[in-house]
Amino acid sequence: MNRLALFATLLLTLAPLSSVSAQTAKKHKIGALTKSLANPYFLQMKQGYDYAEKKLGVDVVFGSTPKEEEDVEQLNILQSWLAEGSLEGYVVTPFRATSLNSVLTRISRKNLPIINIDELIPEETAKADDIKIVARIASNNVEAGILDAQLVLSSVPKGSDVAIIEGDPGTTSSTERVTGFTNAAKEGGLNIVASQPANWDRKKASELATNMMEGDHNLKAIFVANDDMALGVVHATQATGATGKIIVVSVDGTPNALDAL
Structure with missing residues:
Protein backbone atom coordinates (compact mmCIF):
# COMPACT_ATOMS: atom_id res chain seq x y z
CA MET A 1 0.00 0.00 0.00
CA ASN A 2 1.44 3.43 -0.92
CA ARG A 3 1.70 6.17 1.69
CA LEU A 4 -1.25 8.19 0.39
CA ALA A 5 -3.58 5.20 0.54
CA LEU A 6 -2.18 4.19 3.92
CA PHE A 7 -2.97 7.50 5.57
CA ALA A 8 -6.38 7.65 3.94
CA THR A 9 -7.12 4.28 5.50
CA LEU A 10 -5.83 5.40 8.88
CA LEU A 11 -8.06 8.44 8.91
CA LEU A 12 -11.01 6.34 7.85
CA THR A 13 -10.49 4.06 10.85
CA LEU A 14 -10.66 7.11 13.10
CA ALA A 15 -14.02 8.25 11.74
CA PRO A 16 -16.81 6.73 13.89
CA LEU A 17 -19.32 4.58 12.02
CA SER A 18 -22.64 6.26 11.43
CA SER A 19 -25.94 5.30 9.88
CA VAL A 20 -26.54 8.92 8.91
CA SER A 21 -26.47 9.65 5.19
CA ALA A 22 -23.40 11.25 3.62
CA GLN A 23 -25.41 14.43 3.01
CA THR A 24 -26.25 14.93 6.69
CA ALA A 25 -23.28 13.27 8.39
CA LYS A 26 -21.08 15.35 10.63
CA LYS A 27 -17.71 16.28 9.15
CA HIS A 28 -15.16 14.69 11.44
CA LYS A 29 -12.13 16.59 12.71
CA ILE A 30 -8.86 14.76 13.33
CA GLY A 31 -5.44 15.89 14.57
CA ALA A 32 -2.33 14.66 12.74
CA LEU A 33 0.98 15.36 14.48
CA THR A 34 4.35 14.48 12.93
CA LYS A 35 8.00 15.26 13.36
CA SER A 36 9.70 18.07 11.42
CA LEU A 37 8.88 18.77 7.77
CA ALA A 38 12.58 19.53 7.35
CA ASN A 39 12.78 15.77 6.85
CA PRO A 40 11.36 14.90 3.38
CA TYR A 41 9.87 11.68 4.77
CA PHE A 42 7.46 13.65 6.94
CA LEU A 43 6.70 16.03 4.10
CA GLN A 44 5.44 12.94 2.25
CA MET A 45 3.43 12.03 5.31
CA LYS A 46 1.75 15.45 5.25
CA GLN A 47 0.87 14.92 1.59
CA GLY A 48 -0.85 11.72 2.66
CA TYR A 49 -2.92 13.57 5.23
CA ASP A 50 -3.82 16.24 2.67
CA TYR A 51 -4.96 13.54 0.26
CA ALA A 52 -7.02 11.79 2.92
CA GLU A 53 -8.67 15.05 3.95
CA LYS A 54 -9.97 15.62 0.42
CA LYS A 55 -10.72 11.98 -0.34
CA LEU A 56 -12.66 11.27 2.84
CA GLY A 57 -14.23 14.66 3.44
CA VAL A 58 -12.77 15.11 6.91
CA ASP A 59 -11.01 18.06 8.51
CA VAL A 60 -7.38 17.30 9.31
CA VAL A 61 -5.63 19.66 11.71
CA PHE A 62 -1.94 19.16 10.93
CA GLY A 63 0.98 19.89 13.23
CA SER A 64 4.76 19.57 13.00
CA THR A 65 7.87 21.24 14.40
CA PRO A 66 10.30 23.52 12.53
CA LYS A 67 13.31 21.37 13.42
CA GLU A 68 14.10 17.79 14.41
CA GLU A 69 14.16 16.77 18.07
CA GLU A 70 11.87 19.56 19.32
CA ASP A 71 10.09 17.38 21.86
CA VAL A 72 8.71 20.24 23.95
CA GLU A 73 7.34 22.10 20.94
CA GLN A 74 5.61 18.94 19.71
CA LEU A 75 4.15 18.29 23.16
CA ASN A 76 2.86 21.88 23.30
CA ILE A 77 1.04 21.42 19.98
CA LEU A 78 -0.71 18.31 21.25
CA GLN A 79 -1.56 20.01 24.54
CA SER A 80 -3.11 22.98 22.72
CA TRP A 81 -5.24 20.69 20.58
CA LEU A 82 -6.57 18.85 23.61
CA ALA A 83 -7.30 22.11 25.42
CA GLU A 84 -9.19 23.44 22.38
CA GLY A 85 -11.35 20.35 22.52
CA SER A 86 -12.74 19.96 19.00
CA LEU A 87 -10.74 16.97 17.76
CA GLU A 88 -12.37 13.53 17.63
CA GLY A 89 -9.19 11.51 17.18
CA TYR A 90 -5.42 11.80 16.96
CA VAL A 91 -2.72 10.36 14.68
CA VAL A 92 0.70 10.90 16.28
CA THR A 93 4.35 10.40 15.36
CA PRO A 94 6.31 11.33 18.50
CA PHE A 95 10.02 12.09 18.49
CA ARG A 96 10.53 9.48 21.19
CA ALA A 97 8.46 6.66 22.60
CA THR A 98 7.58 8.61 25.76
CA SER A 99 7.76 12.26 24.70
CA LEU A 100 3.99 12.75 24.23
CA ASN A 101 2.72 10.30 26.81
CA SER A 102 1.62 12.81 29.46
CA VAL A 103 -0.93 14.28 27.04
CA LEU A 104 -1.79 10.99 25.33
CA THR A 105 -2.85 9.62 28.71
CA ARG A 106 -5.36 12.46 29.08
CA ILE A 107 -6.61 11.92 25.53
CA SER A 108 -7.21 8.24 26.28
CA ARG A 109 -9.11 9.07 29.44
CA LYS A 110 -11.50 11.08 27.28
CA ASN A 111 -12.04 7.93 25.18
CA LEU A 112 -10.70 9.57 22.03
CA PRO A 113 -8.98 7.21 19.55
CA ILE A 114 -5.21 7.39 19.05
CA ILE A 115 -3.24 5.96 16.13
CA ASN A 116 0.55 5.78 16.51
CA ILE A 117 2.68 5.99 13.35
CA ASP A 118 6.37 5.46 12.60
CA GLU A 119 7.97 6.10 16.02
CA LEU A 120 6.05 3.52 17.98
CA ILE A 121 5.13 3.62 21.65
CA PRO A 122 5.74 0.08 22.95
CA GLU A 123 2.67 -1.74 24.21
CA GLU A 124 4.09 -2.12 27.71
CA THR A 125 4.87 1.62 27.88
CA ALA A 126 1.39 2.56 26.70
CA LYS A 127 -0.19 0.20 29.21
CA ALA A 128 1.88 1.60 32.07
CA ASP A 129 0.85 5.15 31.13
CA ASP A 130 -2.83 4.23 30.61
CA ILE A 131 -2.71 5.06 26.89
CA LYS A 132 -5.11 3.21 24.60
CA ILE A 133 -3.74 3.00 21.06
CA VAL A 134 -6.19 1.63 18.50
CA ALA A 135 -3.55 0.96 15.82
CA ARG A 136 0.21 1.08 15.37
CA ILE A 137 1.65 1.54 11.86
CA ALA A 138 5.37 1.42 11.08
CA SER A 139 7.90 -0.21 8.83
CA ASN A 140 9.94 -3.09 10.20
Whole structure:
Protein backbone atom coordinates (compact mmCIF):
# COMPACT_ATOMS: atom_id res chain seq x y z
CA MET A 1 0.00 0.00 0.00
CA ASN A 2 1.44 3.43 -0.92
CA ARG A 3 1.70 6.17 1.69
CA LEU A 4 -1.25 8.19 0.39
CA ALA A 5 -3.58 5.20 0.54
CA LEU A 6 -2.18 4.19 3.92
CA PHE A 7 -2.97 7.50 5.57
CA ALA A 8 -6.38 7.65 3.94
CA THR A 9 -7.12 4.28 5.50
CA LEU A 10 -5.83 5.40 8.88
CA LEU A 11 -8.06 8.44 8.91
CA LEU A 12 -11.01 6.34 7.85
CA THR A 13 -10.49 4.06 10.85
CA LEU A 14 -10.66 7.11 13.10
CA ALA A 15 -14.02 8.25 11.74
CA PRO A 16 -16.81 6.73 13.89
CA LEU A 17 -19.32 4.58 12.02
CA SER A 18 -22.64 6.26 11.43
CA SER A 19 -25.94 5.30 9.88
CA VAL A 20 -26.54 8.92 8.91
CA SER A 21 -26.47 9.65 5.19
CA ALA A 22 -23.40 11.25 3.62
CA GLN A 23 -25.41 14.43 3.01
CA THR A 24 -26.25 14.93 6.69
CA ALA A 25 -23.28 13.27 8.39
CA LYS A 26 -21.08 15.35 10.63
CA LYS A 27 -17.71 16.28 9.15
CA HIS A 28 -15.16 14.69 11.44
CA LYS A 29 -12.13 16.59 12.71
CA ILE A 30 -8.86 14.76 13.33
CA GLY A 31 -5.44 15.89 14.57
CA ALA A 32 -2.33 14.66 12.74
CA LEU A 33 0.98 15.36 14.48
CA THR A 34 4.35 14.48 12.93
CA LYS A 35 8.00 15.26 13.36
CA SER A 36 9.70 18.07 11.42
CA LEU A 37 8.88 18.77 7.77
CA ALA A 38 12.58 19.53 7.35
CA ASN A 39 12.78 15.77 6.85
CA PRO A 40 11.36 14.90 3.38
CA TYR A 41 9.87 11.68 4.77
CA PHE A 42 7.46 13.65 6.94
CA LEU A 43 6.70 16.03 4.10
CA GLN A 44 5.44 12.94 2.25
CA MET A 45 3.43 12.03 5.31
CA LYS A 46 1.75 15.45 5.25
CA GLN A 47 0.87 14.92 1.59
CA GLY A 48 -0.85 11.72 2.66
CA TYR A 49 -2.92 13.57 5.23
CA ASP A 50 -3.82 16.24 2.67
CA TYR A 51 -4.96 13.54 0.26
CA ALA A 52 -7.02 11.79 2.92
CA GLU A 53 -8.67 15.05 3.95
CA LYS A 54 -9.97 15.62 0.42
CA LYS A 55 -10.72 11.98 -0.34
CA LEU A 56 -12.66 11.27 2.84
CA GLY A 57 -14.23 14.66 3.44
CA VAL A 58 -12.77 15.11 6.91
CA ASP A 59 -11.01 18.06 8.51
CA VAL A 60 -7.38 17.30 9.31
CA VAL A 61 -5.63 19.66 11.71
CA PHE A 62 -1.94 19.16 10.93
CA GLY A 63 0.98 19.89 13.23
CA SER A 64 4.76 19.57 13.00
CA THR A 65 7.87 21.24 14.40
CA PRO A 66 10.30 23.52 12.53
CA LYS A 67 13.31 21.37 13.42
CA GLU A 68 14.10 17.79 14.41
CA GLU A 69 14.16 16.77 18.07
CA GLU A 70 11.87 19.56 19.32
CA ASP A 71 10.09 17.38 21.86
CA VAL A 72 8.71 20.24 23.95
CA GLU A 73 7.34 22.10 20.94
CA GLN A 74 5.61 18.94 19.71
CA LEU A 75 4.15 18.29 23.16
CA ASN A 76 2.86 21.88 23.30
CA ILE A 77 1.04 21.42 19.98
CA LEU A 78 -0.71 18.31 21.25
CA GLN A 79 -1.56 20.01 24.54
CA SER A 80 -3.11 22.98 22.72
CA TRP A 81 -5.24 20.69 20.58
CA LEU A 82 -6.57 18.85 23.61
CA ALA A 83 -7.30 22.11 25.42
CA GLU A 84 -9.19 23.44 22.38
CA GLY A 85 -11.35 20.35 22.52
CA SER A 86 -12.74 19.96 19.00
CA LEU A 87 -10.74 16.97 17.76
CA GLU A 88 -12.37 13.53 17.63
CA GLY A 89 -9.19 11.51 17.18
CA TYR A 90 -5.42 11.80 16.96
CA VAL A 91 -2.72 10.36 14.68
CA VAL A 92 0.70 10.90 16.28
CA THR A 93 4.35 10.40 15.36
CA PRO A 94 6.31 11.33 18.50
CA PHE A 95 10.02 12.09 18.49
CA ARG A 96 10.53 9.48 21.19
CA ALA A 97 8.46 6.66 22.60
CA THR A 98 7.58 8.61 25.76
CA SER A 99 7.76 12.26 24.70
CA LEU A 100 3.99 12.75 24.23
CA ASN A 101 2.72 10.30 26.81
CA SER A 102 1.62 12.81 29.46
CA VAL A 103 -0.93 14.28 27.04
CA LEU A 104 -1.79 10.99 25.33
CA THR A 105 -2.85 9.62 28.71
CA ARG A 106 -5.36 12.46 29.08
CA ILE A 107 -6.61 11.92 25.53
CA SER A 108 -7.21 8.24 26.28
CA ARG A 109 -9.11 9.07 29.44
CA LYS A 110 -11.50 11.08 27.28
CA ASN A 111 -12.04 7.93 25.18
CA LEU A 112 -10.70 9.57 22.03
CA PRO A 113 -8.98 7.21 19.55
CA ILE A 114 -5.21 7.39 19.05
CA ILE A 115 -3.24 5.96 16.13
CA ASN A 116 0.55 5.78 16.51
CA ILE A 117 2.68 5.99 13.35
CA ASP A 118 6.37 5.46 12.60
CA GLU A 119 7.97 6.10 16.02
CA LEU A 120 6.05 3.52 17.98
CA ILE A 121 5.13 3.62 21.65
CA PRO A 122 5.74 0.08 22.95
CA GLU A 123 2.67 -1.74 24.21
CA GLU A 124 4.09 -2.12 27.71
CA THR A 125 4.87 1.62 27.88
CA ALA A 126 1.39 2.56 26.70
CA LYS A 127 -0.19 0.20 29.21
CA ALA A 128 1.88 1.60 32.07
CA ASP A 129 0.85 5.15 31.13
CA ASP A 130 -2.83 4.23 30.61
CA ILE A 131 -2.71 5.06 26.89
CA LYS A 132 -5.11 3.21 24.60
CA ILE A 133 -3.74 3.00 21.06
CA VAL A 134 -6.19 1.63 18.50
CA ALA A 135 -3.55 0.96 15.82
CA ARG A 136 0.21 1.08 15.37
CA ILE A 137 1.65 1.54 11.86
CA ALA A 138 5.37 1.42 11.08
CA SER A 139 7.90 -0.21 8.83
CA ASN A 140 9.94 -3.09 10.20
CA ASN A 141 13.04 -1.12 11.12
CA VAL A 142 15.11 -4.13 12.15
CA GLU A 143 14.39 -5.79 8.82
CA ALA A 144 15.32 -2.57 6.99
CA GLY A 145 18.74 -2.63 8.65
CA ILE A 146 19.17 -6.31 7.79
CA LEU A 147 18.32 -5.70 4.14
CA ASP A 148 20.89 -2.90 3.93
CA ALA A 149 23.52 -5.17 5.49
CA GLN A 150 22.72 -7.87 2.94
CA LEU A 151 23.17 -5.36 0.13
CA VAL A 152 26.56 -4.36 1.48
CA LEU A 153 27.57 -8.01 1.96
CA SER A 154 26.76 -8.70 -1.68
CA SER A 155 28.89 -5.75 -2.80
CA VAL A 156 32.12 -5.84 -0.75
CA PRO A 157 34.55 -8.59 0.29
CA LYS A 158 34.13 -10.40 3.60
CA GLY A 159 36.12 -8.67 6.33
CA SER A 160 35.65 -5.19 4.83
CA ASP A 161 35.54 -2.14 7.07
CA VAL A 162 32.11 -0.50 7.34
CA ALA A 163 30.78 2.40 9.42
CA ILE A 164 27.38 3.39 10.78
CA ILE A 165 25.79 6.82 11.13
CA GLU A 166 22.90 6.62 13.57
CA GLY A 167 19.92 8.94 13.94
CA ASP A 168 18.98 9.97 17.45
CA PRO A 169 20.08 7.07 19.67
CA GLY A 170 17.10 7.76 21.93
CA THR A 171 14.59 6.88 19.21
CA THR A 172 13.22 3.43 18.50
CA SER A 173 13.52 3.82 14.73
CA SER A 174 17.25 4.56 14.84
CA THR A 175 18.01 1.92 17.46
CA GLU A 176 16.17 -0.82 15.57
CA ARG A 177 17.67 0.04 12.18
CA VAL A 178 21.18 0.12 13.60
CA THR A 179 20.59 -3.13 15.49
CA GLY A 180 19.37 -4.90 12.36
CA PHE A 181 22.32 -3.71 10.30
CA THR A 182 24.91 -4.37 13.01
CA ASN A 183 23.82 -7.92 13.72
CA ALA A 184 23.56 -8.92 10.07
CA ALA A 185 26.84 -7.22 9.15
CA LYS A 186 28.74 -8.96 11.94
CA GLU A 187 27.18 -12.31 11.11
CA GLY A 188 28.27 -11.82 7.50
CA GLY A 189 31.85 -11.08 8.49
CA LEU A 190 32.00 -7.33 8.08
CA ASN A 191 34.16 -5.23 10.39
CA ILE A 192 32.25 -2.33 11.96
CA VAL A 193 34.88 0.31 12.68
CA ALA A 194 32.64 3.19 13.83
CA SER A 195 29.05 3.91 14.85
CA GLN A 196 28.14 7.50 15.74
CA PRO A 197 24.88 9.49 15.98
CA ALA A 198 24.12 12.45 13.72
CA ASN A 199 20.66 13.05 15.28
CA TRP A 200 18.91 13.04 11.88
CA ASP A 201 20.93 16.08 10.79
CA ARG A 202 22.26 16.05 7.21
CA LYS A 203 25.14 18.44 7.84
CA LYS A 204 26.32 16.56 10.91
CA ALA A 205 26.12 13.28 9.01
CA SER A 206 28.29 14.76 6.28
CA GLU A 207 30.87 15.88 8.83
CA LEU A 208 30.90 12.49 10.56
CA ALA A 209 31.31 10.69 7.25
CA THR A 210 34.22 12.92 6.30
CA ASN A 211 35.97 12.13 9.57
CA MET A 212 35.28 8.42 9.17
CA MET A 213 36.70 8.33 5.66
CA GLU A 214 39.77 10.31 6.67
CA GLY A 215 40.33 8.01 9.65
CA ASP A 216 40.03 4.76 7.69
CA HIS A 217 41.21 4.70 4.09
CA ASN A 218 40.03 1.07 3.83
CA LEU A 219 36.40 1.97 4.53
CA LYS A 220 34.14 0.25 1.99
CA ALA A 221 30.59 1.16 3.06
CA ILE A 222 28.56 3.44 5.33
CA PHE A 223 25.11 2.53 6.65
CA VAL A 224 23.01 5.62 7.41
CA ALA A 225 19.83 5.47 9.51
CA ASN A 226 17.74 7.63 7.15
CA ASP A 227 17.82 9.04 3.64
CA ASP A 228 18.18 12.70 4.53
CA MET A 229 21.41 12.04 6.44
CA ALA A 230 22.54 9.74 3.64
CA LEU A 231 22.39 12.65 1.20
CA GLY A 232 24.85 14.44 3.47
CA VAL A 233 27.10 11.37 3.42
CA VAL A 234 26.92 11.24 -0.39
CA HIS A 235 28.00 14.88 -0.45
CA ALA A 236 30.96 13.98 1.76
CA THR A 237 32.02 11.16 -0.57
CA GLN A 238 31.87 13.55 -3.49
CA ALA A 239 33.89 16.21 -1.66
CA THR A 240 36.61 13.72 -0.68
CA GLY A 241 36.84 11.98 -4.04
CA ALA A 242 35.37 8.74 -2.67
CA THR A 243 32.42 8.52 -5.07
CA GLY A 244 32.23 4.98 -6.40
CA LYS A 245 34.72 3.76 -3.81
CA ILE A 246 32.42 3.75 -0.78
CA ILE A 247 28.89 2.31 -0.81
CA VAL A 248 26.25 4.37 0.99
CA VAL A 249 23.06 2.58 2.07
CA SER A 250 20.11 4.00 4.01
CA VAL A 251 16.40 3.72 4.86
CA ASP A 252 13.12 5.44 3.86
CA GLY A 253 12.99 5.75 0.06
CA THR A 254 12.34 9.49 -0.08
CA PRO A 255 12.10 11.09 -3.56
CA ASN A 256 15.34 13.07 -3.09
CA ALA A 257 17.24 9.93 -2.16
CA LEU A 258 15.81 7.94 -5.06
CA ASP A 259 16.80 10.74 -7.44
CA ALA A 260 20.37 10.51 -6.11
CA LEU A 261 20.73 6.82 -7.04
